Amino acid sequence: xxxxxxxxxxxxxxxxxxxxxxxxxxxxxxxxxxxxxxxxxxxxxxxxxxxxxxxxxxxxxxxxxxxxxxxxxxxxxxxxxxxxxxxxxxxxxxxxxxxxxxxxxxxxxxxxxxxxxxxxxxxxxxxxxxxxxxxxxxxxxxxxxxxxxxxxxxxxxxxxxxxxxxxxxxxxxxxxxxxxxxxxxxxxxxxxxxxxxxxxxxxxxxxxxxxxxxxxxxxxxxxxxxxxxxxx
Amino acid sequence: xxxxxxxxxxxxxxxxxxxxxxxxxxxxxxxxxxxxxxxxxxxxxxxxxxxxxxxxxxxxxxxxxxxxxxxxxxxxxxxxxxxxxxx
Numbered sequence: 001x002x003x004x005x006x007x008x009x010x011x012x013x014x015x016x017x018x019x020x021x022x023x024x025x026x027x028x029x030x031x032x033x034x035x036x037x038x039x040x041x042x043x044x045x046x047x048x049x050x051x052x053x054x055x056x057x058x059x060x061x062x063x064x065x066x067x068x069x070x071x072x073x074x075x076x077x078x079x080x081x082x083x084x085x086x087x088x089x090x091x092x093x094x095x096x097x098x099x100x101x102x103x104x105x106x107x108x109x110x111x112x113x114x115x116x117x118x119x120x121x122x123x124x125x126x127x128x129x130x131x132x133x134x135x136x137x138x139x140x141x142x143x144x145x146x147x148x149x150x151x152x153x154x155x156x157x158x159x160x161x162x163x164x165x166x167x168x169x170x171x172x173x174x175x176x177x178x179x180x181x182x183x184x185x186x187x188x189x190x191x192x193x194x195x196x197x198x199x200x201x202x203x204x205x206x207x208x209x210x211x212x213x214x215x216x217x218x219x220x221x222x223x224x225x226x227x228x229x230x231x232x
Numbered sequence: 233x234x235x236x237x238x239x240x241x242x243x244x245x246x247x248x249x250x251x252x253x254x255x256x257x258x259x260x261x262x263x264x265x266x267x268x269x270x271x272x273x274x275x276x277x278x279x280x281x282x283x284x285x286x287x288x289x290x291x292x293x294x295x296x297x298x299x300x301x302x303x304x305x306x307x308x309x310x311x312x313x314x315x316x317x318x319x
Contacts, residue, residue: 063305067300136247137233137244144279144282146243154285154289157290163293164293203255207251210287
């Protein structure tokens with residue numbers, strides 16, 4: 001794992017303050033990871049009680065994870081009504097087979113894996129859209145790497161509507177890795193398990209998806225009222 | 233974009249490592265090499281900063297719940313209990 005970000009002793013690098021800020025943000029994210037470990041233990045208690053017929057425990061499971069299941073199902077199926085169907089099938093499967101949820105995987109990972117499989121079965125006849133294997137350098141250039149305006153992606157991403165629109169332009173494969181790792185906060189190993197990839201392959205897909213998202217943000221017209229840095 | 237060798241790493245390698253760097257998934261030696269490059273390469277530093285901000289925004293987006301109707305959840309639970317009892 002990476003060591004804490006540091007500024008080289010005796011040298012002032014004001015432009016790299018972002019490294020510390022970003023590091024602080026990520027430490028916060030990893031702290032959330034640790035908090036989520038406690039919540040994951042609670043999830044296992046709930047699923048164990050569900051296996052013993054405790055409906056209130058099951059309803060808590062639904063309440064805690066319905067959004068994540070629905071969000072992933074909607075991306076894979078591309079349709080809100082189909083996503084509701086997937087959500088019901090997922091939680092029905094979880095209700096019926098709560099006793100089979102192993103203690104190794106988190107309940108959320110288990111549910112998301114069921115949801116993804118269920119959604120893919122629905123989509124099987126239509127096939128899956130697989131993003132073309134563009135060279136990484138091209139993805140970087142589209143994202144603004146080496147350009148004079150990479151701040152465009154950060155400015156655009158700070159606005160929810162822009163981010164939602166850019167996300168919606170990505171293929172399902174890209175959206176699901178971004179949802180699992182960045183939005184739902186699964187660890188790399190957990191997210192990789194949900195999509196059935198090794199962790200390294202998952203990380204490669206995630207990086208490409210993030211670059212494509214940056215490219216989509218960069219190419220999107222600014223929203224009304226959003227003023228570019230240095231603009232009027 | 234010139235693929236410059238700075239801090240023992242090329243710009244193209246930093247681009248390839250950027251997500252792993254943001255996620256703190258790099259080993260210590262690679263992290264140090266990437267940072268040394270960023271310290272001496274304004275292009276990569278500028279892009280990395282904004283790429284990292286984009287990832288942070290995406291993570292904040294997770295706080296936005298999907299619009300699932302409360303009655304859809306109630307309906308789903310009723311059906312699950314009925315179907316579950318039938319199994």
